[in-house]
Amino acid sequence: MIIRNGLCALPGLDALERRDIRVEGETIVSIAASIAPSPGETVIDASCLEVFPGAIDPHVHFDEPGFTHREDFHHGTMAAARGGVTTVIDMPCTSLPPVTTAANLREKLAAMGDSGVVDYALFGGVSGHSLAESLDRNMAELAPDVVGFKCYLISGMESFTAVDIPGLGRAIAKASTLGRPLLLHAEDPAVVVPATETMKARSATEGRKASWDDYVDSRPESAEVSAVAAAIASAKGNATSLHVVHVGTAEAARLVAASGATCETAPHYLAFCRDDFSSKGSALKTAPPVKSRGQADLLWQFLASGAILYCASDHAPAPASEKNTGSIWTDYGGIPGTGTLFPYLYAQGYKAGRLTLRAFLRVTGGAAAARFGLSGRKGSIAVGMDADLVLVDPRGEYRVRGSELLSKGNITPFEGMRLSGSILHTLVRGRAVWDAREADKGGNAVAGIVARAGYGKHLRWGYR
Numbered sequence: 448m449i450i451r452n453g454l455c456a457l458p459g460l461d462a463l464e465r466r467d468i469r470v471e472g473e474t475i476v477s478i479a480a481s482i483a484p485s486p487g488e489t490v491i492d493a494s495c496l497e498v499f500p501g502a503i504d505p506h507v508h509f510d511e512p513g514f515t516h517r518e519d520f521h522h523g524t525m526a527a528a529r530g531g532v533t534t535v536i537d538m539p540c541t542s543l544p545p546v547t548t549a550a551n552l553r554e555k556l557a558a559m560g561d562s563g564v565v566d567y568a569l570f571g572g573v574s575g576h577s578l579a580e581s582l583d584r585n586m587a588e589l590a591p592d593v594v595g596f597k598c599y600l601i602s603g604m605e606s607f608t609a610v611d612i613p614g615l616g617r618a619i620a621k622a623s624t625l626g627r628p629l630l631l632h633a634e635d636p637a638v639v640v641p642a643t644e645t646m647k648a649r650s651a652t653e654g655r656k657a658s659w660d661d662y663v664d665s666r667p668e669s670a671e672v673s674a675v676a677a678a679i680a681s682a683k684g685n686a687t688s689l690h691v692v693h694v695g696t697a698e699a700a701r702l703v704a705a706s707g708a709t710c711e712t713a714p715h716y717l718a719f720c721r722d723d724f725s726s727k728g729s730a731l732k733t734a735p736p737v738k739s740r741g742q743a744d745l746l747w748q749f750l751a752s753g754a755i756l757y758c759a760s761d762h763a764p765a766p767a768s769e770k771n772t773g774s775i776w777t778d779y780g781g782i783p784g785t786g787t788l789f790p791y792l793y794a795q796g797y798k799a800g801r802l803t804l805r806a807f808l809r810v811t812g813g814a815a816a817a818r819f820g821l822s823g824r825k826g827s828i829a830v831g832m833d834a835d836l837v838l839v840d841p842r843g844e845y846r847v848r849g850s851e852l853l854s855k856g857n858i859t860p861f862e863g864m865r866l867s868g869s870i871l872h873t874l875v876r877g878r879a880v881w882d883a884r885e886a887d888k889g890g891n892a893v894a895g896i897v898a899r900a901g902y903g904k905h906l907r908w909g910y911r
């Protein structure tokens with residue numbers, strides 16, 4: 448197959464370059480100004496299109512098994528494919544059982560079965576329970592099948608409890624010896640627990656219903672900063688093995704960058720601030736919450752400079768019955784995001800001039816591929832790499848509609864947002880998985896998914 452005459456996002460260049468790309472089987476075999484097709488070879492005319500490496504979303508919660516009323520692997524990977532994401536990395540904490548032992552991992556893989564339409568890797572988990580049990584053995588047994596480990600300093604999940612700072616230090620040290628990053632949800636319980644009590648008491652004494660301001664103030668920005676500082680201290684000589692997820696404050700990002708650790712942010716921290724709760728309500732509820740006005744501009748600058756390594760969605764949808772419970776305290780904290788990740792960064796990052804082409808490629812896949820041991824075949828358009836490609840019509844527009852995300856969850860704070868550019872094709876290892884023309888035909892968005900369930904492949908560290 449030849450993808451002919453597209454404006455291609457090649458590594459190390461400052462601008463898109465017009466090229467032909469030949470794909471044989473699953474792999475890119477040549478890239479040149481002009482490639483003559485062999486007799487019978489398929490040619491995709493990309494003359495009016497831009498060609499990007501498939502995005503990597505290294506932070507999704509697909510909830511399988513256990514919470515599949517919120518999301519499952521099939522819907523989650525369809526939403527990813529539609530949004531130009533060709534590889535996801537799934538979190539260990541929102542399934543039952545959580546992925547804290549090799550036996551639990553086998554159970555998860557069996558439950559997922561052949562359901563994914565894009566490639567995927569998994570994180571293992573370190574919970575408070577696993578610290579008490581056999582931390583070292585469990586992490587060592589999981590390591591061959593996972594590309595990192597995740598833990599929380601504060602957790603609302605009984606099935607996946609938080610670790611304390613000494614426990615975190617042990618987990619980072621073990622992850623480091625296993626050659627895997629340790630991912631951390633960084634909010635300081637010493638700040639969040641009393642702040643939550645205070646905010647709950649305040650609305651009660653004032654005889655009013657709790658407000659979204661109360662929720663944001665129950666998880667203040669200082670909680671992230673102090674958790675990150677403590678985590679860096681606990682890492683001792685192993686800071687490069689620490690990766691902080693969904694950073695929302697510039698101060699935390701600064702501390703991370705200075706320490707040699709890495710961090711990610713998410714589109715909702717770039718697109719929204721706490722003032723937006725007044726119009727969006729629980730559709731915007733995530734944990735940690737979006738931050739004060741002004742943080743987003745700084746996060747964009749840090750993404751551009753590399754101080755924040757990449758952007759991930761933290762995809763964690765829930766049905767309306769859980770998103771709108773009537774109380775800001777019990778409304779589910781999480782939003783679908785894997786489908787809007789690439790379109791948002793393309794329009795508001797790259798096209799809007801906040802990210803150079805190089806930065807855009809790092810943020811949407813290149814850096815995550817390298818951080819999680821996948822860069823042998825993933826994360827860039829080059830000869831020998833998997834043909835994971837997104838074909839974008841730059842003159843098109845994408846209007847976000849929750850009902851068309853293909854996720855099980857359709858409540859998104861991005862609802863109605865108009866983003867420049869539209870994704871026409873997503874290819875995973877040389878095969879189309881999403882084709883916008885097919886979606887248009889039937890009026891049924893699922894019709895745009897042109898890969899069979901189970902096409903997606905489980906990737907392990909060092910995949911090549």
Ligand SMILES: [Zn+2]
Nearest residue numbers: 506508538761
């Ligand atoms: Zn998450």
